Amino acid sequence: MRRILLSTLFLAFAAQPLAAQEVAVAPDVSTAGLPALGTQWLSANPYRNQPAAAEARAIGRDAYNQACARCHGVDASTNAAPAPDLRNLDRGCRRIVDPALKARCQADNDAYFARTVRQGKVILGVTHMPPWQGVLSQELAWAIQVFVESRAAAR
Ligand code: HEC
Numbered sequence: 001m002r003r004i005l006l007s008t009l010f011l012a013f014a015a016q017p018l019a020a021q022e023v024a025v026a027p028d029v030s031t032a033g034l035p036a037l038g039t040q041w042l043s044a045n046p047y048r049n050q051p052a053a054a055e056a057r058a059i060g061r062d063a064y065n066q067a068c069a070r071c072h073g074v075d076a077s078t079n080a081a082p083a084p085d086l087r088n089l090d091r092g093c094r095r096i097v098d099p100a101l102k103a104r105c106q107a108d109n110d111a112y113f114a115r116t117v118r119q120g121k122v123i124l125g126v127t128h129m130p131p132w133q134g135v136l137s138q139e140l141a142w143a144i145q146v147f148v149e150s151r152a153a154a155r
Pocket residue numbers: 021022023064067068069070071072082083084086089112113116117121123128129130132136144
């Protein structure tokens with residue numbers, strides 16, 4: 001009995017690192033069309049509402065579909081994917097009319113987005129989302145956010 005228990009435990013733990021879908025794989029997307037941002041992460045999205053926004057949206061869409069879609073849903077257009085619907089992230093901010101309050105809300109949202117993407121979601125030792133730090137450039141991370149927000153606005 002003890003032996004069965006032990007081998008079951010062993011299997012349960014040994015199986016975890018084998019879950020290949022939890023590995024962050026860099027998308028194959030060029031960021032040449034975007035203003036370079038360097039390695040020091042910014043705290044706010046530098047492309048939103050800027051001249052580079054349209055380019056960021058297109059590049060972000062490509063990167064999103066390569067890197068995020070398998071968990072968060074193709075084109076950020078479904079709430080039936082296994083991972084949360086990212087279009088909901090800025091829902092609260094979009095409803096705010098007061099410009100100063102809206103900017104504060106977006107600043108919070110940007111900080112949360114960047115932190116979550118960089119650190120992933122590792123809860124009690126289980127990787128729900130792998131960390132993207134060192135895998136995804138910040139250019140691509142912010143571009144993905146611009147794309148996701150455009151999908152949210154179109155809803
Ligand atoms: C292996 C599956 C997987 C991949 C790939 C993945 N995620 Fe996630 N992500 C998750 C899961 C699962 C959660 C929810 C974790 C939790 O809160 O328990 C999550 C949560 C998030 C959150 C927080 C959502 C919220 O409502 O708080 C953000 C932001 C996010 N992911 C962004 C991304 C981005 C951007 C990419 C692509 C670069 C990505 N994820 C790729 C599985 C994944």
